[in-house]
Structures are given as C-alpha cells and as structure tokens.
Amino acid sequence: MKRWGWLIAVGLFLAGCTAFSTGGKPERPHEAAVTPSEAKPLPKDIHLVALGDSLTEGVGDGEGKGGYVGRLVPLLAAEDRVRTVTVANFGKRGRRLAELEPVVAAHQGEIGRADLILLTIGGNDVMNVVRSHFFDLSYERFAKESKAFADRLDHLLISLRIANPDAVIVLVGLYNPFSTTLPNIPEIDDVIADWNKTSAAVLSRYDRTIFVDIQDIFADRDELLHRDEFHPNAAGYEQIAVRVYYALNERKAWWVN
Template structure:
C-alpha cells in the first residue's frame, strides 16, 4: 500500500512539472503604444488670402458677367487646386487710380493689415498714368511727354514695390502688364504700341528683380483693333468678360509655372 502511494506521488509530481514547463517559458513582452506621426502641414488643404490693388482692371470694370474681372476668375481657378481649401479675396482696386493714387492707398490701415496677411498680392497700374499723358497732349502726341512721365512712373512703381515688401516679405506679387486700348480709339497713333512696350519693359524689370515677383504680359492678347473690338467693353478701354477671361488664364498660367519652378 505504501509503495502504491509513493508511486502515485511520483507520477503526480512529474505531471505537475510537465504542465508548468510551458508556462515557465512564457516571457513578458512590453507593448509600445506610440502615437503615429502627425501629417505635415502641407498635407492639409489651406485657406489662401489674395489682395488686389491698383486700378479699374483689378476692380473688374467692364465685366458684364460680374465675376470680379480677372481677380474673380483667377480666384475660381485657384480654388480648384487640391491643396487649396478656399480663397479669401480683398480687392482694393479703384477706377481711375494712377501710381500716385496707389502710393496713397498703401498708407491706409485696412490695406496695410490686409497685405500683411496676404499670400498673394495681384495688381494692375499704369494705364491711367498713360491715359493722363494722352489727355494732356491729345493734339501734339509724341514720345517726349510719355518718356518724361515714364521716369516718374518708374520711381513711383519702385516705391510701391518697396512699400508692399515692407508690409510682407513673403507674399507673391503678381503684376499684370499694360495693353494698348487705344488701337481702336486712336488707330492712327501707332507710337502708342512702342510706348506701351517701353513701360512694360520697365515694370517687368522691377517686378522680376523681386525673387517672389511675377510679371504677366497681356499686351499680345489685345494686339489688333479687330481683336480689341471683341475683347473690350463698350467704353473701348476696359476688357469685357471675354477679355478678362483671357487675362485670368494668362495670370493663372504664370502663377502655376512659378510654382513648378519653385518645386523643381
């Protein structure tokens, strides 16, 4: 009987050892609950702020479709980009403004604050400066008064760019060049084409000296009197809705090319 008890005890100890052996081999492995990296800010669509300054073209005078001229159309194109959530626009374009008027406009507190917060500043200016020379010399137009005014225009435009940069060093400055609306109004004054080219050349040089400046040439869009008649408003000076659409496409194309260049 004693022998049977001893035998059962030995068997029991063996079985207990076999059952405990796998448990002894189990190891504790700590579980890491580290957070995933937050996606880069560029991953999220952003709100873009655009500020328009300058003359009646930036205001959109002549746009029969009432889409905001070239500024409104460019805004719609920008909003179609995946990385842009929406575009906020503050447009300070004023009909009749010359460079001297724009200089004063840039001292307005509301305009200053808008430019400080802007991602992009779009502008048209200079057309009324030329128009003023035409009005003052309508019966004796030659190159001299335009070139005298051009020097003053250059000084004022340089001051305008410097002022914008003093408020915002990073925003894109998009300058839409001049076109010749006088082809239809004053077809016999062919010298205006050369004057427009010279003023555009001066503007382009100053704008492109800025590393974040874009000059948009639109003179060729309105290059013949036949085209002018189809792209100008009834006042024969401002673009109509078709003219503004073509300007907007040129502006958007220039902006897109600049973005590609920066990313290369």
C-alpha cells in the same frame, strides 16, 4: 523532457516580449512608419488683396463676375492645397500709380496678412500723357513718363514689402486699346511694350514677384473689349484670369507652402 520543456517556455516568453515591445501592440514589419516630413500638408486658407485701377474693379465685365479677380478665385480655390480664398478688392476706376500709396497706407492690416497681392495699374498713367499732350504726342514723351512711372512703381513695391515681406506680388501688364483712338501715334504698340518691359525690370529686383504680360492677348482682338473700346469685356477678363492663374501655378511653392 523537462529540460526541453523549460527551454521552449523561455523561448516563447522572450518572443512575447519582442512582439509587445511597442506599448503592448504587436509590431507589423510590413507597415513603414510615417514621418512628419512625409505627412500630407494641411490645405491652406489664401487671402488675396487686389489693388489698382478699373481692371481690378472689373469695369466692363457685363457678367458681373468681378473682372479678372473674381474669375481667378475659383481657379485658385480648386487647387488641392487650397481650402478657401478670401478677397479684399481695393480697385477703383481712374486710379493712377501715384494714387496707390495712400491706399496701401489705409489698408496696412489687409495687406499685412495677404498671401497674394494683385496689381493692375498704368493704363490711366498712359492716358494722362495723352490728355496732357494730345496735340503734340510723341514717342519721347511716353518714354520720359515711363521712367517716372518706374520710379513710382519702385516706391510702391518698397511700401508693400514693408507692410508684407512675404506675400507674392503679381503685376498685370498693360495692353493696347488705343490702336483706333491714337492714330497719330503709330508706335503705340512699342510704347506699351516699353512700359511693360520697364515694369518687369522693376519687379525683378524684388523677391516673390511676378510680372504677367497680357499685351498679346488683346492684339487685334477687339472682340475682347467692352463697348467703350478701352476696358476688357467678360471674355477679355476671362483671358486675363487664366493667364494670371498659369503664372501663379508656375510659382505654386511661393504661395501654398
């Protein structure tokens, strides 16, 4: 009996050593350890920089919510992986593409820490063609200016990438508010479509860029325009914000990881 008692005692001792081999705490085989790769990522603070013209500024927004930029913020903030969204908005009414370079140079710090850079630009460049050649407008004049616009856009993207190699850059395309104001250019829809196509082609040469086409939103939708028949109204800006949000949502891994 003594021999069996000794063997039982040794067995219990060894079992105790195994059970407490993890720092004195019993192991629970049914609970799998969580590896760092499986841990849920922490929510991210998103810094958004908006550059461009009156659409970035939000001109025509009768509700005073900051145009499409202001309406985009709560959509982004509602994402599970996003904790806060801060905005630096440098939009200004009347601005053309050539006037953005000094803005980028003046705000290197803000741009350098941006996760998202939003752009609306080009409407005033189109209007400049109209003002300069009102009595001899032609499709060819717009096509020529479109090439010059593409060169300037390429230069701007280089400047943005020097300031910030990683931010997602979103360019919102042009729409046509000119159907009633430019009756002598029946091809104005084609002009806008060509400018958008050219802009999208320029962006495609750079990583982490998104072109958002909004021309279809405003096609025969005067109820989405401000009373000046040029800028979007509150409903129009809401449509733009939703379109930009969906475009960003498709590339979520670019800006929330």
